[in-house]
Amino acid sequence: FLSGKRALITGSTSGIGLAIARSLRAEGAEVVLSGFGDDAVIAALCEELGAIHVAADLSQRAGVEALMAGAGPVDILVNNAGMQHVAPVEEFPVEKWDTIIALNLTAAFDACRLAIPHMKAAGWGRIINTASAHSLTASPFKAAYVSAKHGLAGLTKTLALELATHNITANCISPGYVWTPLVENQIPDTMAARGLSREQVINDVLLQRQPTKKFVQPGDVGEMAVFLCRDAAANITGTNISMDGGWTAE
Numbered sequence: 642f643l644s645g646k647r648a649l650i651t652g653s654t655s656g657i658g659l660a661i662a663r664s665l666r667a668e669g670a671e672v673v674l675s676g677f678g679d680d681a682v683i684a685a686l687c688e689e690l691g692a693i694h695v696a697a698d699l700s701q702r703a704g705v706e707a708l709m710a711g712a713g714p715v716d717i718l719v720n721n722a723g724m725q726h727v728a729p730v731e732e733f734p735v736e737k738w739d740t741i742i743a744l745n746l747t748a749a750f751d752a753c754r755l756a757i758p759h760m761k762a763a764g765w766g767r768i769i770n771t772a773s774a775h776s777l778t779a780s781p782f783k784a785a786y787v788s789a790k791h792g793l794a795g796l797t798k799t800l801a802l803e804l805a806t807h808n809i810t811a812n813c814i815s816p817g818y819v820w821t822p823l824v825e826n827q828i829p830d831t832m833a834a835r836g837l838s839r840e841q842v843i844n845d846v847l848l849q850r851q852p853t854k855k856f857v858q859p860g861d862v863g864e865m866a867v868f869l870c871r872d873a874a875a876n877i878t879g880t881n882i883s884m885d886g887g888w889t890a891e
């Protein structure tokens with residue numbers, strides 16, 4: 642049902658973004674990939690998805706502008722690229738703060754700013770922002786990430802109101818822990834650092850706050866993105882859809 646629609650997914654060379662790209666492609670959307678990675682891996686993904694890839698560092702405004710110019714007009718914009726840094730506020734490296742705010746929040750603002758004119762002209766659009774359980778609740782030592790994700794939720798509500806009469810919706814999907822390489826690769830280090838078994842790290846550290854004790858699967862987030870593109874979702878706008886195994890219900 643998405644044939645004829647072009648979808649740009651930021652941070653789609655890995656993890657959640659790649660899963661969203663695959664789900665949108667499966668429904669017929671033309672896909673534009675963005676993100677870092679090995680050239681051969683990116684070429685293989687482009688072939689798999691019949692996609693183009695636009696290389697850009699989205700922690701820089703010029704990078705977002707280059708991405709939007711390279712992507713061309715997009716009907717579906719998924720702001721998904723993000724990064725994390727963990728440190729107490731008084732020790733938080735100020736350049737890490739700046740980069741996280743730039744990538745996780747400002748890049749979404751700039752991409753929306755540049756994508757909306759085409760969506761308005763086309764009379765249809767979908768903006769989907771990968772936020773986080775940390776757009777609704779906090780954890781210690783994640784000041785920049787929590788601030789950026791709360792900001793992204795606020796941006797999304799504002800977009801929804803501004804675009805409400807244009808047949809353009811804006812929503813957040815807010816996962817808890819998702820089983821991505823990013824999370825999986827933390828397990829051996831955490832086992833060593835804390836002297837725990839793999840199972841203890843998964844259940845007592847990673848899934849401590851996720852009541853279902855199950856990871857969200859990237860493909861589940863992809864399915865939610867597809868649903869938000871359906872006509873049935875035309876009145877879902879300005880929401881923050883939790884996929885967190887009950888984390889934010891506590």
Ligand code: NAD
Pocket residue numbers: 651652653654655656657658675676677678697698699700721722723724744771772773774815816817818819820821822823824
């Ligand atoms: P990931 O590390 O697997 O993927 C991140 C993607 O962003 C990659 O494609 C990477 O190349 C790209 N990227 C990173 N820095 C970039 C930059 N400066 N410019 C352009 N692209 C850049 O991460 P993921 O787990 O798939 O996370 C994707 C999104 O989901 C992030 O916004 C993250 O905050 C959010 N999220 C993840 C989880 C989780 O448990 N994995 C939970 C909640 C929210």
